[in-house]
């Protein structure tokens with residue numbers, strides 16, 4: 001594996017430039033490209049929680065698969081780059097000389113959607129820890145089990161769960177166990193795709209608290225994916241909004257919630273329930289774009305209340321105009337929160 005000194009920005013753990021990942025689909029003799037990730041450029045800093053938001057089908061999962069090096073056909077990388085800075089070493093994840101398996105668990109942990117299924121249903125939890133984590137820990141068995149128990153205790157999980165079968169745990173416990181498993185090797189970077197989606201609100205809160213705890217204890221950087229903006233408000237330091245396979249806005253969380261600049265973000269925030277305000281919320285007319293045949297210009301223009309002619313022909317670049325925020329919109333900042 002080629003490991004070079006990282007050339008830039010020592011505080012950035014992840015540097016993504018113009019990443020494009022398409023599904024190459026053949027059906028009835030016709031080939032189509034689904035442009036699920038269409039030119040993503042972003043940075044994630046050491047120790048930060050970067051939230052990725054956007055409605056179903058916008059491309060969040062495809063983007064994080066590309067970031068985790070978990071690409072399988074029909075998804076293909078068609079351009080751009082994904083670079084990590086692990087402990088000062090620069091790793092281009094799509095360099096053929098890089099063995100992604102050697103990065104898993106210790107450097108890069110990917111908690112994929114429905115990840116509770118990694119727990120083998122017919123074996124005790126203990127066995128899953130042994131199978132997945134032990135080979136990466138460089139220690140003897142006794143020290144390994146001591147480390148696992150300490151880790152579980154720190155995350156407020158009873159080590160007795162090691163002797164349970166997955167079906168004996170509630171959904172929330174299973175998800176927390178999966179997160180404990182994914183973090184026992186102290187990875188520098190964690191990608192978690194919708195880890196709280198199937199859980200009720202109370203259990204969701206426990207899982208979020210646990211993820212925050214991992215970040216504080218281990219100093220890991222985290223990309224956290226959810227369509228639920230209220231979860232982002234709880235956990236994310238910065239948020240990227242994905243629409244139609246593109247990043248359309250990015251800002252520190254407080255700034256994004258206080259003063260969203262993209263009309264789509266403004267809509268997402270206006271739809272959040274507010275205490276004492278039970279007025280019905282307007283839904284967004286129209287449907288998300290078909291990424292096999294995306295609209296010309298800005299992907300949001302067919303649904304945008306502010307669209308002008310230029311939006312139909314010219315795709316706006318994702319640009320920062322002040323501070324840390326970036327937005328891709330010709331009419332940035334003109335929509336108001338309802």
Ligand SMILES: Nc1ncnc2c1ncn2[C@@H]1O[C@H](COP(=O)(O)OP(=O)(O)OP(=O)(O)O)[C@@H](O)[C@H]1O
Pocket residue numbers: 023025034036054055056057058059060061062063074227290291
């Ligand atoms: N195996 C596949 N073949 C073809 N197209 C796909 C495939 N998987 C996903 N897509 C398409 O890629 C686009 C992005 O999907 P993706 O799952 O990344 O979105 P998402 O924002 O994560 O949505 P969700 O939250 O529902 O998972 C969608 O248009 C989807 O239909």
